[in-house]
Amino acid sequence: MHFRALAILCCLAAARGSCPAGQEEVNKTWQISASEDDFEVSHDLGAVSLTDTDLELGADMSPDSSNNVPGKQTIFLMFRNVDLASDATVNFAHVVFTVDGTGGCCDEPLEVTAKMALVSSTPNATALTAQAALNIYENMSTSANVTYAPDLHLVLGAEVSTPDLSAPLREVLAQSSWGNWVLVMFGNSNSTRGPESREYETFDGTQPAAAAKLVVGTCQVPQGGVSSARTRSLGVLLFSFLSLLALM
Ligand SMILES: *[C@@H]1O[C@H](CO)[C@@H](O)[C@H](O)[C@H]1NC(C)=O
Numbered sequence: 585m586h587f588r589a590l591a592i593l594c595c596l597a598a599a600r601g602s603c604p605a606g607q608e609e610v611n612k613t614w615q616i617s618a619s620e621d622d623f624e625v626s627h628d629l630g631a632v633s634l635t636d637t638d639l640e641l642g643a644d645m646s647p648d649s650s651n652n653v654p655g656k657q658t659i660f661l662m663f664r665n666v667d668l669a670s671d672a673t674v675n676f677a678h679v680v681f682t683v684d685g686t687g688g689c690c691d692e693p694l695e696v697t698a699k700m701a702l703v704s705s706t707p708n709a710t711a712l713t714a715q716a717a718l719n720i721y722e723n724m725s726t727s728a729n730v731t732y733a734p735d736l737h738l739v740l741g742a743e744v745s746t747p748d749l750s751a752p753l754r755e756v757l758a759q760s761s762w763g764n765w766v767l768v769m770f771g772n773s774n775s776t777r778g779p780e781s782r783e784y785e786t787f788d789g790t791q792p793a794a795a796a797k798l799v800v801g802t803c804q805v806p807q808g809g810v811s812s813a814r815t816r817s818l819g820v821l822l823f824s825f826l827s828l829l830a831l832m
Pocket residue numbers: 609610611801
């Protein structure tokens with residue numbers, strides 16, 4: 585009897601997954617879709633680069649049009665129209681990049697720290713100074729942050745994911761001024777040399793469709809409404825129960 589109760593409990597848990605009763609798991613994706621929504625801030629030059637054709641995570645050692653070397657950089661990604669409620673379930677959150685450089689450009693270990701902005705009014709990247717942008721990273725951002733050493737990327741054009749960023753995302757959603765935009769920032773890079781960076785596609789590159797994405801695993805009431813979800817989970821339960829009976 586004891587075992588049977590345990591088994592039923594286990595199946596109940598399995599049937600409910602990681603979503604509240606009556607909701608189903610969905611993955612939602614938002615993508616950078618404007619030139620100024622992915623940008624780099626050079627620490628050495630004190631400059632914001634809105635239109636670079638790739639994002640160098642870490643450092644950019646290629647001279648710009650004025651022959652200055654950007655050096656260490658902080659990367660900013662602005663995702664808009666993020667239609668998540670402030671109490672949405674966040675099972676996971678990843679930024680997905682497309683690799684734009686492999687080999688000698690970017691094959692040394694580096695470390696970055698990802699955070700998200702906590703600013704009540706929407707930042708306007710075209711009017712943002714480097715100082716103001718770095719101030720958002722340093723002083724107006726989530727206390728939850730994720731430090732990681734990006735993998736070496738071996739395949740040009742491959743999609744690669746950051747580690748899970750659900751902790752900073754939950755902090756952003758929970759703020760009273762949650763405004764349906766998420767500004768993800770990658771800073772605190774320990775890069776000192778170009779070959780330590782990772783290179784990703786931008787909206788201004790050759791493939792705007794390969795610009796960065798935010799992918800969030802969340803829960804929603806199924807399109808067919810609550811009743812169909814309930815019917816479905818009842819169906820799963822009934823099936824689990826019958827399977828159990830068959831085993832006994
Ligand atoms: C959501 O994405 C995760 C991770 O990539 C995957 O394991 C899962 O099957 C996806 N779920 C749906 C409902 O597509």
